[in-house]
Amino acid sequence: xxxxxxxxxxxxxxxxxxxxxxxxxxxxxxxxxxxxxxxxxxxxxxxxxxxxxxxxxxxxxxxxxxxxxxxxxxxxxxxxxxxxxxxxxxxxxxxxxxxxxxxxxxxxxxxxx
Amino acid sequence: xxxxxxxxxxxxxxxxxxxxxxxxxxxxxxxxxxxxxxxxxxxxxxxxxxxxxxxxxxxxxxxxxxxxxxxxxxxxxxxxxxxxxxxxxxxxxxxxxxxxxxxxxxxxxxxxxxxxxx
Numbered sequence: 001x002x003x004x005x006x007x008x009x010x011x012x013x014x015x016x017x018x019x020x021x022x023x024x025x026x027x028x029x030x031x032x033x034x035x036x037x038x039x040x041x042x043x044x045x046x047x048x049x050x051x052x053x054x055x056x057x058x059x060x061x062x063x064x065x066x067x068x069x070x071x072x073x074x075x076x077x078x079x080x081x082x083x084x085x086x087x088x089x090x091x092x093x094x095x096x097x098x099x100x101x102x103x104x105x106x107x108x109x110x111x112x113x
Numbered sequence: 114x115x116x117x118x119x120x121x122x123x124x125x126x127x128x129x130x131x132x133x134x135x136x137x138x139x140x141x142x143x144x145x146x147x148x149x150x151x152x153x154x155x156x157x158x159x160x161x162x163x164x165x166x167x168x169x170x171x172x173x174x175x176x177x178x179x180x181x182x183x184x185x186x187x188x189x190x191x192x193x194x195x196x197x198x199x200x201x202x203x204x205x206x207x208x209x210x211x212x213x214x215x216x217x218x219x220x221x222x223x224x225x226x227x228x229x230x231x
Contacts, residue, residue, distance in 0.1 A: 031217050042117070042204060042221030058218070088156060094217040099146070099165065102208075102217050104158035 003027065004105035006091050011110050013078070013085065021076045021108045023091035029103075030096040032074035036060060037088040037107075046089075049074055050096070078110060086112045115140045117207050119222035126195055127230050134190045134225045136205030142166075145209055146216065147181065147188045152202040152224070164188065195229045202226050 004025045013019045023032065031050050035043035045058030049068040063082025068074055074093075078085045091105040116139040126132045138147065149161040162172065164181050172179050176196075180189045192199055205222040209215035 033217050035219075040122075040223065042206075042223045043219070044221075045218055048218060090156075090158065092158075092217065092219075098216055099163070101160050101163065102148070102219065103160070104150075106155065106157040109156075 004091055004093055004103055006089075006105035006108050009106070009108060011108060012113050013110060015112055016080045018077055018079050019110065021078070021089055021091075021110070023074045023076065023105060025072055025074075025091075025093045025103075025105075027093055027095070027103065028071070029093035030071070031094045032068070033092040033094075033102075034058075034064075034066065034074070034076045035090045035092065037090060043090060046076065085110055115142075115145075115207050115209070115220040117205050117220050117222035119203075119205055119225050121225045122223070123226040123228070125228045125230065128197060129194050130229075131191060131193050132195050132227065132229075134192075134203050134205075134227070136188045136190065136222060138186050138188065138205070138207045140207060140209075142209050145207060148206040148208070148219065149179070149188075149190050150204045150206060152204060154201070158204070161190075192227075195227075197229050197231055200227060200229045 007022045033048040034046040037043045044060050046064050047066040049055035055066050065077045090107045094102045118137045145166045147164045150158040176193045178191045202224045204224045206219040208219050
C-alpha cells in the first residue's frame with residue numbers, strides 16, 4: 001500500500017544524545033515536512049523539503065537537523081541542543097500539485113529520560 | 114502571519130447528538146486552502162476535507178458537513194448523529210495557495226477534543 005512510514009513509533013532518549021526519526025514515503029511525492037505536536041497544542045513546522053538535497057527551516061528548527069538524499073526519505077535528527085525534545089513527531093508529504101491531499105504518517109513518540 | 118483559532122478545547126456529547134466544531138482563521142493571502150484533519154488515539158492524522166478560498170460551496174459527506182464563510186473567516190465542521198467512533202481530536206488547518214512548498218506548510222489550530230459517550 002502507498003503511504004508514509006515513520007519509525008520507530010516510540011523512542012526513549014537520554015539527555016545529551018542525538019536521535020534520528022525515520023520517514024519514508026512511497027507516494028512519489030516531491031515535498032516532505034516534519035511537524036512537532038505538544039500536548040494540547042496544534043502541530044508546528046520544523047523543517048520541509050521540496051526536492052532532493054534541498055530543505056528549509058520551519059518555525060521551530062532550532063535543535064533539529066534533516067537530510068534529503070533520496071526522494072522517498074526525509075529523516076529528522078533531534079540533537080542534544082533541543083532543550084525540550086519530548087513530543088510527538090509527524091512526517092507529511094505532498095505531490096507538489098496544488099490542491100492535492102497532504103498525507104501524514106502515523107507519528108513517532110519521543111521521550112527524554 | 115497566518116493564524117487558526119479553534120475556540121473549543123473540549124466537547125463532550127452523547128451519542129446521536131449533533132456537534133459543530135468551530136474554526137476561525139486569519140490570513141493576508143488572497144488564495145489559500147483550509148483543511149480539517151481527525152486524529153484518533155493512535156496518533157495519525159486522517160484527512161477529512163480541503164477547501165480553497167474561491168470555493169465557498171458548503172459540502173455534506175455522509176454524517177459530516179462543512180460551512181465555509183469568507184465573510185466571517187470561518188470554516189466550521191458539523192457531525193450529525195455523532196457516534197462513539199467519532200471520538201478524536203479534530204484539527205483545522207490553513208495553508209497558502211502560492212507556489213513552491215507553501216501549500217504544504219500548514220498552520221494548525223490547537224485542536225478540539227471530541228468525546229462521544231454511548
